[in-house]
Amino acid sequence: MKKIHLIGIGAGNPDYITVQAIKALNRTQVFFILDKGLTKDALLGLRKDICERYIEGNDYRLVQVQDPQREADLASYQAGIETWHEQRAVLFERLISQEVGEGETGAFLVWGDPSLYDSTLRILDRVLRRGAEVFDYEVIPGITSVQALAAQHRIPLNRIGEPIHITTGRQLAQSDGADIDNVVVMLDAHCTFERFVDQDLHIYWGAYLGTSDEILINGPLSDVSEQIGAIRADARAAKGWIMDTYLLRRNLD
Template identity: 45%
Template sequence: MPRSSIPAELALIGIGAGDPSWVTLEAVAALQSLDVLFVVLKEDELDDLVEARRVVVERHRDKPLRTVELRDPPRPWRTASDYNDAVARWREQRLAQWSSAVASELSDGEVGGFLVWGDPGLFESTLAIVQELIRAAARPLTLRVIPGISCVHALTARFQIPLNRQGRAVQIAPARLLREGIPPGLDDVVVMLDGRQTFAHIHPGGLDIYWGAYLGTDDEILISGDLAEVAERIQGTRAEAISRKGWMFDTYLLRRRLD
């Protein structure tokens, strides 16, 4: 069958939380199948993040790969008064840019890919935007999603703890939802990318924290213990790491101690 009669495919490839060895065999096969790689460059992305992505491609692909760079729109919700409206407008800008690139750079019968940190289905907007792109496209496009090792699972593996406790719920939440502390009825909450260090501003009584930064990289940092005792240490360590590297990827689990 000629390639022109086969719909183009988009593959969202989860590449894990940082260690190139965390790329699954399915992800390796997907990387090998790509005709074009769409690389999203965030406005403040630094050289070591670009290098980490390059290492993944070079380690797991044995032939050259055509690359299309997409410069991410600015993220206005950091200062916008209406957070939800700002996020919606940013997604619309992303959708327009990606749709144009896919239409012009990906031919029928070809496979285009996006590398997604961690897992495409967790704390990620890529999947939702690509689904909108496919619905609005002028030609048929198919989608494949390849799961990856998320920072959440990397965190619990590093500390050798289960994510959930028997009979207990786990919530994965943005830090802004924890300003008043862990909601009643919850004992375990995972937070990613807490730029305001919310953990240090809630009542620490009865809480343990398992905190990890740069998981799966040579710069990995792990701190755990009674929140009241280690919160200040985490803040200091975090500040020093940002000063040294210029960026921070961190994840933590807050766990209520049970009597």
């Protein structure tokens, strides 16, 4: 039977690769590299560097394909996600059919961890439901930007006896801020934290976590909000893309 590995490769630092991931890399014959656009060559390069660094021998191959782009102007967010997932399922089905032979193993190298705000697991389940391809798959966890953010700022994600909430910028935008105690925010393209500068919050912000381009800022939100917004805009303009994560924490009286 064919097998697929979903390998979490961390938040950007090749040293974040786990021993389990290295073993999985060395059991894989074909790696699927999804190209999200020319502006993200660094992300493609990292995946290739990881293979060269950790795989013993050269009896593997890389298959690079264009990742379908999610349309932002469909009737609703959910409709856009559904269309995008179906496009990706068709692509994944073709890749597994044409590139992975019986008894072989293919792999998708997933940024961060396959279980946290990544669609690859859902796409593989969708491919199996389509019924044209039969395969088994294994998930290898990775270091997320959430973990890297806490480590680089040298903080725990929660305080004693308090929960931690992980969400997206889209969801945070629906909050009035009253429910923010310890909130980690991912996938925020619009600096949603700026809406809460009048509240007594502290922010721990990081971009390009784990890479040589890493940027870290922390402080009272009212003091550093404008600074983060300006630095984020400059970094995005310079590189053509940005990946950032932050923790909002309410100050205790």
